[in-house]
Amino acid sequence: DCEYVDELGNTLLDDTPISKSVTFFKRSMVLWEAPNMGNNAPAITQLDLRFNFTLDDNLPASFKAAYHSGGYKNGGIVYKLIAEIYAQGTTASTNVQAEVLINRWSLPSEKLEKPIRMIRSNHNRTDENSPNSPIDKIKHEVLLNQSSYDMNTSIRVPIRLILPTPRLSIKEITIQIKEYQKLKPGLDFSENVTTREILRKRFKGDKLTPLLKDPKNLSTEYLFNVDADIPSLEENLVTPKIENDFNISHRVFHKLKIKIKFNVFRELSLEGNIEIKNSVDQGIIELGRLKGEIYPLNHVRE
Structure with missing residues (x-):
């Protein structure tokens, strides 16, 4: 069974009950058969019953529901193994439940062959009523060399700006990562959307x-990098990307935002979609495959 719950059991921001259980695996099997010895059969007082089964490869990883600063509450995915053991010919049974942790890993992220250009946020785009706004005269190029980033690694964003007038200067630059979680437990439920800030780092513009300064048109060019560290999985500050839809629509995704404040007018706000992954080294994956703990893609298991 897989349950979607929050920290208190069944509510999120809008107090709509969202606890949902989905059974994705169910199987009956004979674990032990008594030998046919008639009245001479020995009395059984203890049995060591063992069984195994194969999980689907597309299950999302477990993660705990949590409450964070700013009132943010995120849902969680909890897996439970429920085993009901009964003797043939009787109605008596023993029910055992245990919480099971499911982990998922990805290969380390790689740089793109062609960087992605960050775009202006919706609220920051050109106003049709004032197309000649000073903010629109700033030439900018902010590129992402990767579309996915590993947890517990650093992110670097190169920024190129050309300011049109010498009286314009950079006051502050902010790099921010926001996490969005969309959860719809079923057709009869409304979609619950929550957002939290994963990181925020500020840089002073006077540094x-x-x-380059162009003496002809007095424009000023800047070229610099902004850096930030993505939290690790153990810090419980970020949830890796989730795309899941087995009777429950559940998505976790992230956006990188860059805000540049100037001394004269409103800020320039840029954003780009990114993936944050729980990654492990290729060598660890190969070792796991040798041990039979990690399976390659398209591998057919018995």
């Missing part, structure tokens, strides 16, 4: 040195 930046102009790359």
Whole structure:
């Protein structure tokens, strides 16, 4: 069974009950048969019953529901193994339940062959009523060399700006990662959307040195990087990307945001979609495959 719950058991921000259980595996099997010895059969006082089964490869990883600063509450995925053991010919049974942790890993992220350009946020785009706004005269190029990033690693974003007038200067740059969780436990439920800030780091603009000043049109060019560290899985500050839809629609995704404040007018706000993954080294994956603990793609298991 897989249950979607919050920390208190069944509610999120809008107090709508969202606890949902889905049975994705069920099987009956004979674990032990008594020998046919008639009245001479020995009395059985203890049995060591063992069984195994194969999980689907597309199950999302377990993660705990949690309450975070700012009132953010995220759901969780909890797996439970429920075994009902009964003797043939009787109605008596023994029910055993245990919480099971399911982990998922990805290969380390790689750089893109062609960087992705970050775009202006919806609220920051050109106003049709004032197309000649000063903010629109700033030339900018902010590129992402990766579309996915590993947990517990650093992220670096190169930024190129050309300011159109010498009276304009950079006041502050902020790099931010936000996490979005969309949960719809079933057709009869409304979609619950929650958002939290994973990281925020600020840089003072007066620390930046102009790359080039054009004496003809007085424009100023800047070229610099902003860096930040993505939290580790153990810190419980970020949830890896989730795309799941087995009777329950559940998505976790992330956005990288860059905000540049100027001394004169409103900020320039840029964003880009990214993936955050729980990754392990290729060598660890190969070792897991040798031990039969990790299976390659398209591998057919018996």
